[in-house]
Amino acid sequence: MSEPIQNENVESNVADAADIAAAAAATEEFTNTIGDAIATSAEEETAEAAPVVLDGPIQTVGRRKRAIVRVRVVAGSGQFKCNGRTLEEYFPNKLHQQLIKAPLVLLGRENQFDIVANLTGGGPTGQAGAFRLAIARALNAYNPAERGVLKKAGFLTRDARAVERKKAGLHKARRAPQYSKR
Structure with missing residues (x-):
């Protein structure tokens, strides 16, 4: 009885392998068509990104x-x-x-x-x-x-530094009143 079970396992493994190979081929074909579409759209974008001479100010x-x-x-x-x-x-x-x-x-x-x-x-x-x-x-x-x-x-980066606001209880933004021990 153990012989026929082995044959069934082998046959199912072969069938599974065939299914996996077919799925891999379909996935690869799908990926290639997507990749081609992305490549053509990238080429179109680079063609459109050429510098344009502006007429006005x-x-x-x-x-x-x-x-x-x-x-x-x-x-x-x-x-x-x-x-x-x-x-x-x-x-x-x-x-x-x-x-x-x-x-x-x-x-x-x-x-x-x-x-x-x-x-x-x-x-x-x-x-x-x-x-x-x-x-x-x-x-x-x-x-x-x-x-x-x-x-x-560094010419296109906005310098975000600005004056810090004064806080309540302080003389300036960070300057605290003089500490008195007694």
């Missing part, structure tokens, strides 16, 4: 600390207007001027765009940082292919 906003800067970038000769004044008049500090021009210098486009900016709030350092962010965002919108260069240099 590029408008972006940059913020840092309490400063907000609205920038309008147009093809031109490299002139800056900050609230109706030149960059040198508005930011007499050379470090601020250098900070603002850094994204343009990095990409080698110093004399390619005219930039008009409306600056509000904050002080000179906050406004300069917000101005730099707005220019970097405009350059990214102009040519998305250069995003990696701007991102690696």
Whole structure:
């Protein structure tokens, strides 16, 4: 009696193996068709992601600390207007001027765009940082292919540091009243 049971087990094992092989082949075929569909959609996306030349001005906003800067970038000769004044008049500090021009210098486009900016709030350092962010965002919108260069240099990252609020029971944000033992 043990012989026929063995034969039945062997036959069922062979049938199971055939079923597994058929299922594997069907799965592989399904995976291949899905992979082909994904590959063609990826090719279409890369073809659509080519840089587009924008006709009108590029408008972006940059913020840092309490400063907000609205920038309008147009093809031109490299002139800056900050609230109706030149960059040198508005930011007499050379470090601020250098900070603002850094994204343009990095990409080698110093004399390619005219930039008009409306600056509000904050002080000179906050406004300069917000101005730099707005220019970097405009350059990214102009040519998305250069995003990696701007991102690696840190120009597209908004500096989230701001003044910490004053807390009740303290003199300032963290300064506690002087401790008195008695």
